[in-house]
Amino acid sequence: MRSMNLVDSWGQACLVINQSLPYNSFNGLMKINSKNRKILQQSLSYRTFSSVTVSAIATNEKVVMEKEEFNFKVYVAEKAICVNKALDEAIMVKDPPKIHEAMRYSLLAGGKRVRPMLCLAACELVGGNQGNAMAAACAVEMIHTMSLIHDDLPCMDDDDLRRGKPTNHKVYGEDVAVLAGDALLAFAFEYLATATTGVSPSRILVAVAELAKSVGTEGLVAGQVADLACTGNPNVGLEMLEFIHIHKTAALLEASVVIGAILGGGADEEVDKLRRFAQCIGLLFQVVDDILDVTKSSSELGKTAGKDLAVDKTTYPKLLGLEKAKEFAAELNGEAKQQLAAFDSHKAAPLIALADYIANRQN
């Protein structure tokens, strides 16, 4: 008896079948079970047919395949393995070692890889393959990591704990932490520009511009500047709160999705729909972050909890109350899903599940 693990992306799954089984065995599979043949044929036609997971066991020439609903846990686990491997290989330790170690310390600290997954899922939804967007998926995670390292600095949010570990400057010193952030920021563009495969230069260039825009004064930096300016001010209104969230959090989530769609070969109207989807889940992400800060402990979050309250920071729970904040989160999730209605529901399953995950996450 021979077992095959086919839970990797569908492109790879088909490759495993073709490589592992001789032609007769493959034919045998087709003869044994017409339902399975249909599933396999679909998988061959749609490399992003992710709403089905298949477990196959080959016994001599007998293969059993099961159709299941889209399994988000399996999807996330598979994508995280691919992304972590790509990130690990993208930045190796070389001279000077300390800066590379500092970059890797934060980059490989077990983040949830939400942004890379959004990037890959958007790419595959519009017909691209994982290779088209993997460099971009790594790039958005590098940018995200850089923003965390710099935001945690003593002159900014002054945080000691991140993802359950001491923050970068606590381990490597403030000077190296600033430089590790700078290097990650620059390398994100280098990696996107040089390691993207199977995409035209013009599309990669649009992706470079989209990524850059999400970092600067129309993205992360604008959000952090406004956030710092509002800290300690109890009179921050809903409009300013939304400005902060849209820039500090939503901009990079939006870029992750949009870049994936661009690199996957998406048509303009597809990219537009996915942009609006991403804007909704981007704001949703931060609303949930605000909620978690008041409902969870530091150990549950892996970072300092209750910090918003401690510094009298304006948050959605503070402005709207906890229940209304939760309702607003649900509305945003609904709006996000509406944007996906025009796509094939099987193909859109990963993005739908990612939106639900962002809405319902516990840390």
Next chain:
Amino acid sequence: MRSMNLVDSWGQACLVINQSLPYNSFNGLMKINSKNRKILQQSLSYRTFSSVTVSAIATNEKVVMEKEEFNFKVYVAEKAICVNKALDEAIMVKDPPKIHEAMRYSLLAGGKRVRPMLCLAACELVGGNQGNAMAAACAVEMIHTMSLIHDDLPCMDDDDLRRGKPTNHKVYGEDVAVLAGDALLAFAFEYLATATTGVSPSRILVAVAELAKSVGTEGLVAGQVADLACTGNPNVGLEMLEFIHIHKTAALLEASVVIGAILGGGADEEVDKLRRFAQCIGLLFQVVDDILDVTKSSSELGKTAGKDLAVDKTTYPKLLGLEKAKEFAAELNGEAKQQLAAFDSHKAAPLIALADYIANRQN
């Protein structure tokens, strides 16, 4: 009597002639002076015919033109005006105002614009026009400015004075200074990707990668990390000193030249020669910086002088003695110019003069 200012770039100069003089006047010029006709014809053929400046005075149908040697002062003044105008327009003050003001404070603080000029000169040397490389020229200056802002931070070199003015964090605070650097870094890539004109996406993408490489762990960041690690260590050798200089200073100067050549449409062998030219003047730049630190006052430099000595930093004058350091600088300048020998000497005049300027500058 009508006078024309033709000291702008040659592309613009020709435009002035065509727009200012009726066809007859233009013909008149050709008839009057066959030598002038030749100069003007050359200027029309070679938009980068920068080794000649022309002043033309039209008196009815009579035009007098003079051929002069390449005037570096005029060249630098013209290019600086163009670059400063482009930088001023690239980053306007908008919401949130403080971060844009902080970015502009350092970006428009009267830098010498050596990197943008190298970029433009390399572009024009290989046959490109100023428009092809102006966005890139701004981008390299944004990166340079970002590295100054971050290097001046208290957790790094802790400098209070830069270009004769209080450093960015002294005016805007450390948090905003970190973010202004981040925003300049990201915007450099956005501007290069979106504001470059008349160049194919594939060449722009190569330029993006080249620029990014010059910032991270193969460029500025590597140099600064090694520099910080060596500060206070009196036993730093020549090899490490060169590592620091090549990464901290030469990498971005190299990128400036190479990107200009790529965007100007340079052939591979032209780009290679200009890369080697840039590597020489890059190292030269820092050797001269070391020399100036021990020979000039703070007011002459516009930044804290004698600082290297005060912190017992290893420099070329310290390792080689002042005279040998000056000889080394002269050798590097000679090597740089050798790389330009294959180019038309008229067209190469700006780069030759820029190398001399870097070798002989007084601040």
